[in-house]
Amino acid sequence: MIGLAAVMVFHVVGSIFVIRGLNVILSHQSLWEHQEELIDRYEELEVGIRDTIIALYRYRSGEIQDLKHAVLDIRTLEGELEEAHRASETMEGKLCGECHAQRPTNVGEIRATLADLRGRLGEYHDRFAGKADPEIVKGQVPTDDEIIGQGKAIAERISETLRSYRHMRNEVGERTGELVDRSKLTVYLVLSLSIALVLLSFVVMIQAVTRPVDAFVQGIRSVKEGDLRRKLEIRSKDEIGYLAGEFNSMIDRLNEMHVEKDRNLADLADFNARLEEKVKEATVDLARANQELKNAQEQMVRAETMAAIGTLSSGISHELSTPLSVVLNMAQLVKQDVRDDPALLKDIEVIEYEANQAIKITRSLLGFARSTQSRKEITHVNDVLEDLFKILEFQPKAKSIRLVKRLAPGLSPIRAGSGQLRQVFLNVILNAVQAMPGGGELRVVTSNRSEPLSEGVEIEITDTGVGIPREQIKQIFQPFFTTKEQGTGFGLAITYGIIREHNGRIDVESVEGQGTTFRIFLPKGTETAAP
Incomplete structure (x- = not known):
């Protein structure tokens, strides 16, 4: 007690x-x-x-x-x-x-x-x-x-x-x-003894409960950090063992979803790359098509204008040729009768000169109106240019000009009117010569060219002359437009008409004070030409 x-x-x-x-x-x-x-x-x-x-x-x-x-x-x-x-x-x-x-x-x-x-x-x-x-x-x-x-x-x-x-x-x-x-x-x-027993029981309980809980905590922490390889090693048959099995199943499913996500991301990245490439290609094609459509519209408008002017020029030429010939003949007859009157003779000579100038203009009009009629045959562009180079050697204004020729040796022949091509090249080359009164360099380059809808040859004629003002480039192919005192304004208009008749294209680039480049594209034609 x-x-x-x-x-x-x-x-x-x-x-x-x-x-x-x-x-x-x-x-x-x-x-x-x-x-x-x-x-x-x-x-x-x-x-x-x-x-x-x-x-x-x-x-x-x-x-x-x-x-x-x-x-x-x-x-x-x-x-x-x-x-x-x-x-x-x-x-x-x-x-x-x-x-x-x-x-x-x-x-x-x-x-x-x-x-x-x-x-x-x-x-x-x-x-x-x-x-x-x-x-x-x-x-x-x-x-x-x-x-x-x-x-x-x-x-x-x-x-x-x-x-x-x-x-x-x-x-x-x-x-x-x-x-x-x-x-x-x-x-x-x-309470030493009681506490000892309680502590012992508590330790046993802690070991039985906290170890699985700690394992769960570590597993959750690993998932949070992105490590899906670690699974719980709990083999008990109680509720904690059941939770561990479900947790491991979740890890397996997460691994599968992770692999599927990586695969989908790779497919999406590949699709985006291909889509960007196709968008770039479509953008380039659209820009090219817009430019070609713009050029085609300009050329169509220019061709309709040229056709209308050609019809008008033909009528004017026929109507004026006969009266001008009569005026010229009558002036020549009167000139024979007034040789003893110097003052009157001088007036008659003025009438004769102006009548000749008017006849020259009507003939240019007639030539412009008839430029759409030609006979096409197998033509070698390099041969036409070589003939023109020989004529150019005898031009006084060309003596101070250095000619650079780069004619492609394997240039494809085309179906064209050789006389008309000669007129086209002569008009462009003479304009280049006249644009270099103080001398310079004339470069003529030919090459084969393939385009989306046709194949043909390209002729590039470049001079180092005075150049063309930007505001005048769109006017140079119009009839009656000229910057020369003795010009009629039909040279490049006829050139443009001939190239359009051959289903070709002519482009101009010019920098005022530095020079001008004409690029002429002529298709091969519908028939195969022998070399």
């Missing part, structure tokens, strides 16, 4: 000590939670101050237009600082009332820091508001660097306060740990 009573007394005394220790521990735990809450408030305050500094940087760089929101944020931070101050006073009261916790030596320093922070934050708000709205500032508006420096100083003071509170929290934690150790020791002394 005594032993039992002693054990009971011992248990009662031990229980009293344990209960008292538990009360102190709970009190310290409450204090620790207040400290955590206060630390969180100051951390938010520090982040808010740094956000206002960032806002000022963004305002200075032009990312934001005003600082009104930042000013409101600072006002909010002032309210949070007041709440933190009140929470700090509550916590200091708890520190002073604890019998087992000594008051930290830096509480007074923290109180002074809080007072200083309130003053600095108020001044920071006033400067920031002055920056946002300079009209409310009396005196000089603070600079960005001054405001940023003050904000950094406030943030640093808050950091110092946080360090002090963390130190206080650590002291309370250490004291709590000491009390917990003391309570544990008391419990161990009073």
Whole structure:
């Protein structure tokens, strides 16, 4: 009985000590939670101050237009600082009332820091508001660097306060740990045997439960990190074993989905690459087709214009040829009768000259009107050009011009009127010679060319003459357009008509003061020509 009573007394005394220790521990735990809450408030305050500094940087760089929101944020931070101050006073009261916790030596320093922070934050708000709205500032508006420096100083003071509170929290934690150790020791002394049995049971339970739980935690962590190779090695037949099997099935399914995702991504990337390539090809083809359509429309309009002018020229030529011939004949007869009158003879010679000029123009009109009639035969373009080069050697104006010939040796023959081609090349070459009165270089290049709808030859004639003004390039193939004093304006018009009759194309590129290039494309024709 005594032993039992002693054990009971011992248990009662031990229980009293344990209960008292538990009360102190709970009190310290409450204090620790207040400290955590206060630390969180100051951390938010520090982040808010740094956000206002960032806002000022963004305002200075032009990312934001005003600082009104930042000013409101600072006002909010002032309210949070007041709440933190009140929470700090509550916590200091708890520190002073604890019998087992000594008051930290830096509480007074923290109180002074809080007072200083309130003053600095108020001044920071006033400067920031002055920056946002300079009209409310009396005196000089603070600079960005001054405001940023003050904000950094406030943030640093808050950091110092946080360090002090963390130190206080650590002291309370250490004291709590000491009390917990003391309570544990008391419990161990009073209930040594019971605790041993309970601990033994607890260890067994922990080993039976926590190991599978730890395995689940590790498996979940591995999945979260993207490692789908790790599976759970739990073979028990209970609920945990069932969960482990389902978890492993989920891992297998995730692996399959991952492989399928990679395959789909690879297919999608390949499809995107092919689609981009096709879009590029389609864009190039569309641009080419638009340009060809534009050229075809211009050439069609030009061809219709030329046809209409040709019909008109034929009629005018027939109507004027006979009267002009009569005028010329009559002038020649009168010229025989007035040889003794020099003044009258001179007038008759003027009439004869002008009649000849008019007849020349009507013949040009007739030639232009008849340019659409030709007999096509197998023609070698290089041979036609070589004949023209021989004639060019006897032209006085061509003596100072260097001729560069690059005639393709395997140039394909075409079906064309050789006389008409001769006229085309002669018109272009003579224009090039006349464009280089001071000498220069005439380059003639021939080559085979394949186009989407036809094959043929290309003749490129380039001079280093005066060039053609840009605004005149579209007019040079129009009848009656000329820049020469003795020109009739039919040379290039006839050239264009002949090339259109052969289903060809003529393009011009010119830079004023540097030279001109004519590119003539002539198709082979519908019949095969022997070389």
